[in-house]
Structures are given as structure tokens and as C-alpha cells.
Amino acid sequence: MPAIVEGNGLTKRFGTGDATVVAIDSVDITIEESELVMIMGDSGCGKTTLISLLGCILTPDAGDIRIDGEPVDPTAQDMSVIRREKIGFVFQLFHLLPYLTALENVMIAMDLARTKTEEAESRATELLTQVGLSDRLLHRPAQLSGGEKQRVSFARALANRPKVIFADEPTANLDSRQSDNLMSLIQELRQEHQTTVAIVTHHEGLRKNADRIIQMKDGRIIAE
Amino acid sequence: MKTLFLKDMRYRQARVVLTALGITVLISLILLLGGIMNGMRIQARQYVESTGADVWISAEGSGGAFIGFSLVVEEYMAFLNAGQGLVPNSASPLIFAQARPNVRGKSTKAIVVGYKLGQLGGPKRAIEGRMFTASNFEDYRPEDPVPYEVVVDEKMGLEIGEQITLGDEKVRVVGKTSSLMFVLDTPLLFMDVRIAQKLLLGNTPHVNMMIAKVNENFPVPEVATQYDEYETIETRTLQQTVGNIIEYYVDEPMKAVQFLRVMLWLAAGILVGMITYVTMLEKTQEIGVLKAIGAANRYVMTLLLKQVALTSAVGVILGLILSYVFAVAAPIFVKIHFAESIIVASISFLVCCGSGYLAARRAITVDPMIAFRGEI
Ligand SMILES: Nc1ncnc2c1ncn2[C@@H]1O[C@H](COP(=O)(O)OP(=O)(O)OP(=O)(O)O)[C@@H](O)[C@H]1O
Ligand SMILES: [Mg+2]
Numbered sequence: 323m324p325a326i327v328e329g330n331g332l333t334k335r336f337g338t339g340d341a342t343v344v345a346i347d348s349v350d351i352t353i354e355e356s357e358l359v360m361i362m363g364d365s366g367c368g369k370t371t372l373i374s375l376l377g378c379i380l381t382p383d384a385g386d387i388r389i390d391g392e393p394v395d396p397t398a399q400d401m402s403v404i405r406r407e408k409i410g411f412v413f414q415l416f417h418l419l420p421y422l423t424a425l426e427n428v429m430i431a432m433d434l435a436r437t438k439t440e441e442a443e444s445r446a447t448e449l450l451t452q453v454g455l456s457d458r459l460l461h462r463p464a465q466l467s468g469g470e471k472q473r474v475s476f477a478r479a480l481a482n483r484p485k486v487i488f489a490d491e492p493t494a495n496l497d498s499r500q501s502d503n504l505m506s507l508i509q510e511l512r513q514e515h516q517t518t519v520a521i522v523t524h525h526e527g528l529r530k531n532a533d534r535i536i537q538m539k540d541g542r543i544i545a546e
Numbered sequence: 547m548k549t550l551f552l553k554d555m556r557y558r559q560a561r562v563v564l565t566a567l568g569i570t571v572l573i574s575l576i577l578l579l580g581g582i583m584n585g586m587r588i589q590a591r592q593y594v595e596s597t598g599a600d601v602w603i604s605a606e607g608s609g610g611a612f613i614g615f616s617l618v619v620e621e622y623m624a625f626l627n628a629g630q631g632l633v634p635n636s637a638s639p640l641i642f643a644q645a646r647p648n649v650r651g652k653s654t655k656a657i658v659v660g661y662k663l664g665q666l667g668g669p670k671r672a673i674e675g676r677m678f679t680a681s682n683f684e685d686y687r688p689e690d691p692v693p694y695e696v697v698v699d700e701k702m703g704l705e706i707g708e709q710i711t712l713g714d715e716k717v718r719v720v721g722k723t724s725s726l727m728f729v730l731d732t733p734l735l736f737m738d739v740r741i742a743q744k745l746l747l748g749n750t751p752h753v754n755m756m757i758a759k760v761n762e763n764f765p766v767p768e769v770a771t772q773y774d775e776y777e778t779i780e781t782r783t784l785q786q787t788v789g790n791i792i793e794y795y796v797d798e799p800m801k802a803v804q805f806l807r808v809m810l811w812l813a814a815g816i817l818v819g820m821i822t823y824v825t826m827l828e829k830t831q832e833i834g835v836l837k838a839i840g841a842a843n844r845y846v847m848t849l850l851l852k853q854v855a856l857t858s859a860v861g862v863i864l865g866l867i868l869s870y871v872f873a874v875a876a877p878i879f880v881k882i883h884f885a886e887s888i889i890v891a892s893i894s895f896l897v898c899c900g901s902g903y904l905a906a907r908r909a910i911t912v913d914p915m916i917a918f919r920g921e922i
Contacts, residue, residue: 370918379837379914380915402837403840405837405838407840411917413917419835420557421553421554426547430836431840433550434836434839479839482840
């Protein structure tokens with residue numbers, strides 16, 4: 323299987339002087355096509371930092387990243403292009419725009435990529451139907467349950483047909499039934515869209531869904 | 547989604563409406579203050595220009611008859627009328643003095659204009675009633691009785707036959723003139739120059755100034771310079787006189803108002819900047835999320851600027867409309883020039899957008915990593 327995401331010698335420090343924290347310490351990581359990887363580890367071990375680096379929203383202090391075989395150069399490239407074309411994000415706190423309906427929240431991702439409105443609307447409708455929200459298209463985030471919101475954000479992450487989706491604790495704010503539902507949905511969507519998924523989680527119960535588990539500690543990968 | 551910015555604004559409508567209203571009030575005040583000054587300028591010149599005089603002669607050192615204290619003796623009449631360059635017999639005596647007549651039991655602000663009927667300085671006929679009875683000015687005899695009659699500015703709202711009190715004397719209203727109010731809606735009381743001397747100058751043979759027409763064949767400035775060379779008098783052209791009045795009655799006293807206008811502009815800019823900035827702070831996470839899911843800085847900037855521009859435009863346009871409403875409702879004469887108001891509105895719009903832009907520029911520097919955090 324070809325590598326979709328590769329990181330070599332990734333290092334990220336925060337702060338200066340005595341307060342310096344080495345959040346990611348010379349990490350090598352490869353995520354292969356269509357894989358479902360779970361990144362686990364204690365709080366503060368650097369999971370969020372790692373996927374931020376791989377997801378091109380944070381610049382590493384050292385090391386390089388390749389997405390879909392192409393090197394990422396933060397000094398020469400517009401990271402926003404890579405983010406909207408190749409990467410999808412799902413956040414613990416959903417982060418839907420409160421003033422938009424479920425449909426519009428999915429459409430906006432495509433709007434960023436300049437997709438025509440009609441096309442975006444039909445794809446958003448399709449995606450929301452796939453995540454089981456065909457009867458919630460015009461609901462605003464405030465009118466949706468946590469599980470429903472997280473499904474909208476998965477639909478949003480899928481909108482631009484990304485190479486990889488990074489999800490940071492997607493189930494942390496859901497109850498166990500909702501998170502089971504979400505996981506089986508992720509499995510389904512992954513098959514259907516041939517998308518690579520990397521999930522950061524604390525839930526030991528989710529292990530069984532993973533193709534591979536990356537265990538982190540103190541900014542390093544200690545087991546795969 | 548072209549309407550994304552509108553959806554956001556609708557979501558925050560209370561704030562948007564309040565910001566727009568804030569701008570509205572500030573802009574209308576800026577325009578209104580300008581309108582008040584315009585009104586004062588118009589009123590400063592309208593009486594002076596209506597006299598038809600070309601040169602204005604006052605006592606040496608007065609700095610102009612409308613500004614400093616000026617008394618000239620009537621003998622100058624003969625001297626002026628004999629002089630070269632002036633239209634024969636056009637030299638006219640004029641008293642122009644602030645007064646506080648008692649009108650219907652109330653002490654009222656007015657200006658007494660004493661002139662010689664048929665000469666320069668005041669209306670030749672009344673629009674209602676009749677003109678005052680003319681007395682003999684040249685042949686000054688203090689003991690001569692003069693009928694205390696006055697022709698009033700129609701805006702004073704007085705009836706013909708009514709009496710007003712000036713000093714200790716009662717003066718009868720015999721006619722009305724069309725309005726030529728002086729700065730800040732000060733109405734004019736037209737009377738015979740002899741009565742004005744009696745009432746205001748202790749019945750002495752003085753006037754405040756003399757005015758005259760310049761012969762068509764002579765250039766006005768030269769004639770004025772020629773008379774100005776005499777040691778006891780100062781001479782000014784109509785233009786200089788108008789300039790003096792505007793400077794003395796409008797520009798100088800309104801300096802603070804001009805300053806206030808600039809401050810209001812600043813306030814409008816700060817208001818928009820502040821509210822945009824606070825809104826941005828509140829939206830930090832949202833902006834971070836937009837950036838994390840792939841929004842270019844330009845995209846976010848455009849989104850924010852559209853909101854700032856729409857809010858400012860609504861505020862400015864409402865302010866423009868409101869200023870005209872204020873102008874009509876104002877208790878003094880206000881004249882808002884349309885072109886000027888459009889310029890002021892455009893500048894205000896730019897000021898608001900500019901400060902919104904500065905706030906937005908900060909906002910888009912948000913680190914997209916914020917999207918991974920909870921509450922900040
Ligand atoms: N912007 C930042 N400035 C300073 N330190 C930071 C910053 N972001 C992360 N860190 C530090 O880097 C380390 C790794 O943080 P990170 O958020 O990646 O951990 P995590 O594994 O995601 O933790 P959790 O499971 O609690 O979410 C932590 O010690 C954290 O304090
Ligand atoms: Mg984390």
C-alpha cells in the first residue's frame with residue numbers, strides 16, 4: 323500500500339528557555355492508504371501536536387512531511403490549499419459554524435475550494451444522507467445532538483474528497499452508544515470513500531476498530 | 547456561498563444593528579455640525595450681500611465695521627459723495643448693532659439696522675405693511691422728534707401695529723421684510739438711522755459705518771485702497787467684509803466644533819474598529835476552524851470585510867438620511883450641501899472600513915491549531 327502521509331524526524335517545541343516543551347521529538351510516522359490508524363497515549367504526550375503537524379496546520383521545527391507522495395514545504399506553499407484539498411479534520415468539540423444549517427456547514431468546506439453552489443449542495447445532501455442526517459439538513463448545530471453534530475463534521479471533513487481525515491478525540495464528547503454508532507459510521511464511510519483515517523483517542527474500547535495503533539509517550543512513538 | 551457573511555450577520559443581528567446605529571448617530575452629528583456651520587456662513591453673508599454696497603467704511607482701528615467697535619461721524623458722507631470712483635450720492639450711513647429688544651415681554655436677540663430709507667443698507671419696500679417714516683439725516687438736530695417705527699424680519703412673527711421695547715422706548719412695528727437673518731437666526735430690525743442713533747448711540751451724530759457703490763468704470767479694490775489711505779477710516783470691499791464676518795462669527799467660534807467633528811469621525815472609526823475587534827475576539831475559534839478546514843486568509847478577510855462594509859454602509863446611509871431629518875427639525879438654520887454630505891459620508895465609510903480592516907487583519911492571524919482546543 324502506498325503511503326498517504328509520511329513524517330520523518332518531526333520535531334516540535336513550544337515555548338522558549340526553561341519553559342521549552344518538546345511536544346514532538348524526532349518522530350517518524352507513515353500512514354498508508356485506506357488505513358484506519360489510532361493514535362493513543364497519555365494526556366500531553368503530543369497526539370494533537372502530531373496530527374496538527376501532519377495535517378499542515380502547524381509547522382515543524384525539524385523534519386519533513388509528505389502528503390500523497392508530495393513534499394510539504396511551509397515556506398513555499400500555501401498550506402491552506404493542502405488543507406482544503408487533501409485533508410479533512412474532525413474536532414472533539416465539533417466546531418460547526420453556529421449560524422449555518424447542517425447542510426451549509428458541509429457546503430462551506432466546498433465553498434473554500436470554490437466548488438459551485440449547486441454541486442456543493444447536492445454533494446452535501448448526499449454526504450449527510452450517508453451519515454444518516456437526511457432529515458436534519460436544515461437544522462442548526464444548536465438543534466442537533468452531540469452525535470449528530472459529530473456526524474455533520476465527518477460529512478464536512480469528507481466534502482472535498484480528502485486523502486486523509488484526522489480526527490482528534492471525535493468521541494470524547496459523546497456517550498458510548500453515540501460513539502459506537504460513530505465508529506461504525508466511520509468504518510462504512512471509509513470503505514465507501516476509500517479514505518485514510520487517523521483518529522486520536524483515549525477510548526480503549528475503540529481499539530478493535532483500528533487497523534493499526536500508534537502508541538505515544540512524551541512526544542515519541544513507543545509502539546505500533 | 548455568497549451569503550455566508552449575511553448569515554453570520556443575521557446570527558449576530560443585535561450587535562450589527564447596534565453598530566450600524568452607532569455609526570448612524572455619529573455620522574448624522576458630523577453632517578449636522580457641518581450643516582450648522584454652513585447655515586451660519588449663509589446667514590453671515592446674506593444681509594451684507596443684499597445691501598448692494600461695494601465698499602464698507604469704518605473707523606480706523608476697528609478692524610471692520612462688523613467686528614470691532616466703529617463710530618464714524620456723519621461729515622464723511624459729504625466727503626465720500628464728493629470723492630472719485632463712487633456712484634454719486636450712493637454713500638449711505640449705516641448702524642448695525644446687536645440689541646436685546648423686549649418682544650411680547652421677552653428679552654429677544656436681534657440686530658438693529660439703522661439706515662436711510664432709499665439709500666443702501668436696508669430694504670426699499672416692505673413685503674407687508676409699510677416702510678418706516680424717513681427723517682432728515684443730513685440736517686442733524688437732536689431735538690427733532692422722530693417717529694419710533696420699525697420694519698421687522700418676517701421670521702420674528704410679529705404683527706403690524708405691535709410694539710416692542712428697545713431700551714426705554716417703545717417702537718411700533720409698521721412693516722415686515724422678507725427674512726435676511728444674521729448668524730444663528732438673529733433677526734434684523736430695520737429702522738431709520740436717526741432713530742437708531744437716538745435709541746442706541748445716545749442721540750449723537752454717529753453711525754457705525756458708511757457704505758457705497760463703486761462706479762462701474764472703477765475697479766472696486768483700487769477704490770477701496772484709495773479710501774483706506776485716509777487716516778481716520780478703514781475701507782473694505784464687499785468680499786473682504788464677508789470674509790471678515792465669516793471668520794469672526796463662524797470660523798473662529800466654531801473651531802471647537804470643527805475639532806469636535808474630527809473627534810466624531812475618530813469616534814466612528816474607533817467604534818467600528820472596537821466592535822469589529824471584539825467580534826473578532828469572539829470569533830477567534832470560528833476563524834481558527836475556518837482556517838483549519840482550509841480557508842485561505844483572503845477568504846476569511848473577505849468574509850469579515852463584507853460584514854464591516856455592509857454595517858458601515860447601512861450606518862452611513864442612515865446617518866445621511868437622519869442628518870436631513872435633523873436639519874429640518876433643528877431650531878436653527880441648518881444647510882447641508884448634498885455634494886458635501888456625500889463626500890463626508892464617503893470619507894466616514896472609508897474610516898469605518900479602514901478601522902474594521904485593521905481589526906480584521908489581526909483576526910486572520912489566528913493560529914488554526916486553536917480548533918483543536920476547547921474554550922480558550
Ligand atoms: N501552543 C502551545 N504552547 C505551548 N505548549 C503547548 C502548545 N500546544 C501544546 N503544548 C504542549 O505540548 C505538549 C503536547 O500537547 P498536545 O496537545 O499535543 O497533547 P495531547 O497528547 O493531545 O494531550 P491530550 O490528550 O490532553 O489532548 C503538552 O505538554 C502541551 O502542554
Ligand atoms: Mg489532544
